[in-house]
Amino acid sequence: MNDVLKELEPLQRLIVAYAKSTDRARYALLFALDARFAEIVRSTSEILIGQMRLTWWRDILTKPVAERPIGEPLVEYINLLETGGEDLKPLLALLDGWEVMLDDFPWDDRQFQTYASARGPGFFDFGLAGAKPLTKGQAEQARAWALWDFARHCSDANMRSSAFDRCSEIVKAQKRVDFDRSGRPLSILCRLMVRDVRTGQLAADLYTPASAARIIWHGIAGR
16 A cells, blocks of 8 residues: 555645544545545546546446456556455546546536536445435535536636636535545545635645644544
8 A cells, every 4th residue: 555655745745644544544645545536637638548548447337356467556556455345436427527628618507416416426336335325515515626627627717617616505505524534534624615715715735734733633533
C-alpha cells in the first residue's frame, strides 16, 4: 500500500489515515485511481486519445486478473484487492463519470447530471465497499461532492460557478447525512464540501492547519 499512498496528495493521505484499518487499502486505491483518471482527462488534448486511455482502464477493471498486464503498480494493487474480495463494479461507474469530462465545455443540464450521478455514487459506493446500496441522502451527497470537486479543479470560470451552484443547491436542500465508521473518509470530504457551501465560496487551500485540525477531530470523534 505504501507505493500507492505515495501517489496521493497530503490531504488524501491524512483522510485515508482515518479510515478503519481494514478499509485503508480500499480508500488508498480509490483516491489513487480517481487521481489517475483525472490526470488522463487533464492531459488530453484530443478526445479520441482520452477515450482510448480510459478504455484501457475499463479493460483492466473488467478483465480477469490473469489477463491484466504486469508492470503497472496500480494494476497490481487492483489485482491484490480484487483477489482479497473487493468488488470493482463501483469503479466502472467512477470511470463513466470521468468519461463525461472529455465532453467539450460548456455543459448542459444532462451532462452535469450524467457526470455527477456516475462519478459521485461510484466513488462513495466503492469507499463503502458496496456492502449495501447508498441511501438516498448518501447518493445526493455523492452527487454534490462530485460537483464540488469538479468546481475545485475546473479552470473555466463559468463551468466552475455552474458546478458549485449545483452542488450548493443539493447540499442546502438536505439535512445532515451520516455515514458509519466505514464511511469516515467520505464524511470528512462532505464536511469540507459543506464548509465551502456555507461560506459561499471555494476555499483556496483545503490543507491548512485549521482544516487539518478539524479533519483530525472528526476522524477521531466523528463530530
